[in-house]
Structures are given as C-alpha cells and as structure tokens.
Amino acid sequence: MDSDDLPDLKLLQLFDLLYDVRSVTRVAEQLGQSQPTVSIWLGRLREHLRDPLFIRTPGGMTPTPQADALIGPCREILESLRRFTAWEIAFDPGTAKRRFRICMTDASHVTLLPRILAHVRAHAPGIRLEAARIDGNTERSLESGEADLAIGYVPWLGGGMYQQHLYTQDWVCLTNASHPRIRARLSLKQYRAEGHVVIAAGTGAQLLDQALMRESIERDVVLELPGFLGLGSIIKTTDLIATLPRNIGETLAQMNSIAVHSCPFSVDGFAVRQHWHAKYHHEAGNRWLRGVVAELFRDSR
Incomplete structure (x- = not known):
C-alpha cells in the first residue's frame, strides 16, 4: 500500500x-x-x-x-x-506516569535518594523511581535509555555523555563518640595506631589508597565491608576508625550519633556529578529529572 x-x-x-x-x-x-x-x-x-x-x-x-x-x-x-x-514538548510531573532509573552508589542510597524520593512524592506522585548500581553496564544503560541518570564519581564514563557538577567531596574519619583514646581531634599518630574498617568498593577508594601510599600509611584493617550498610552501627559499638567521603560520613554520623573528624592527612577530593547520554539531552522528562537533582544537590554539602 x-x-x-x-x-x-x-x-x-x-x-x-x-x-x-x-x-x-x-x-x-x-x-x-x-x-x-x-x-x-x-x-x-x-x-x-x-x-x-x-x-x-x-x-x-x-x-x-x-x-x-x-x-x-x-x-x-x-x-x-x-x-x-x-514528544519532548512538555512534561507535566503532576500528571506523568513514568519510571525513572537512576544509577548510583550505595552511599547515595543513604545521602541522595531519600531527598529525591521526597521531592518526587510531593511533586510527581505518578512517577516511579528505581535505583540501579553504577558498574560496567552503566554507560550502555544510559545510551539505550534503560537508565536515565548516573549520579556520583564516575570518571570512566566515555564519550556521548553530558555531565553537570553537583558538589565537591573531601574526606573525613568516623569514630565512636566515646572512643577510649580519641577525643576532639584525631591525630596522624592515632590514625596509624588504631584499627580500621575499610569499604572495599567505596566511592573514590582509589584516591584514598593513593594518599595512603603517598603518606606511607599502613592501616591495621580489622574489618573489610563491601559497602556502607551497617557501618554506622559498627563504628558506634567499636573503637575502629572509618575513612570516607564527607557526605556519607556526616550522614552516618548524624544517624548514629558518632563523631566526625577531619582526616589527619591530605586526600584528593573529587566531584560528584550527574551524567546523562546525549540522545536524551532534550527529552523533556530527562530534563525535568536533571533539574530536580540540580535543585536538590548542586553546590551543596
């Protein structure tokens, strides 16, 4: 025909x-x-x-x-x-029925996701959110549209991606608020002498490892965790130290009433950004979601 x-x-x-x-x-x-x-x-x-x-x-x-x-x-x-x-002309969050998938670290499940969810529930009740891992499939997922955004420190994402700076992270140390040997200030000598909890796949872990090598610091690792789940409770009930990015550190400290200390040596900071594929740069729903994330987190701590 x-x-x-x-x-x-x-x-x-x-x-x-x-x-x-x-x-x-x-x-x-x-x-x-x-x-x-x-x-x-x-x-x-x-x-x-x-x-x-x-x-x-x-x-x-x-x-x-x-x-x-x-x-x-x-x-x-x-x-x-x-x-x-x-298509792409309008997106009304108040009436839209849609799923958005955001790739993020497990730390972001604690620091970012609750605020994103609260905003979406208040302003876009028909929207469903899914949190996905940041891994080797993230780039392909963004390109195919299977995922809409990736939020975090993802320096290895390739071409065809847009990105927007949200905030910069430095490093802190967490200890029990009633630690028997550490009071208001954590010294480098104490850091070397105490036992540590290590997050094996934590955000920016390579930057921390490089700083430890640079300072010739060998930590006494008592416990290694795959992620941040349970870390607050462990610090609260032991005399161990955890070294981690400030955002997740301060959030866990507030949730568990534990102490936050400045890191006693220099560790390179890193930028947390949101990333999306060029194919969806002008798509109205994607633009709305990026705007929400920027409104909630850009240039904030």
Missing part, C-alpha cells in the same frame, strides 16, 4: 468521533465543519474501507461489525500520532 492508499488524518478523526457520538451533525460541530462536508468525508472513508461502517437507525449512527473491529487500531494510530507530536 503506497501513501495514496492511506486515509487522511481527518478521516480517522471523523471515524473516532462518530463511533462515540453516533451523530454526523454533532461530529460536524466538534470538527468545525459543515454537515455536508462531514458526510462527504464519511463517504470517502466508507469507500476506502469498503464497508458502510455506520448504519442510520432511530438511535443514531450504529457501527457495523467492521467498524467495531477497526476502532481499536484507529485509536492506536491517533494516540501514536499524538505522542509523536507531543
């Missing part, structure tokens, strides 16, 4: 309306056309589809079995055209 065999959009709109209102006169009013014009259009549609489509009865224009069979596909076409013309 070539383009000359396809029905005009106005004929599909006529079919959709007439199926609902069952009156040529009312359809003409809604389309802003004269009744003779609408009757001509209906004749063309009948010829095109080789069926009367509607039979005049005392109760109005009654659809034929063929019309009943075709109304579903007709409305699918009209809805597809509506989505096509509306």
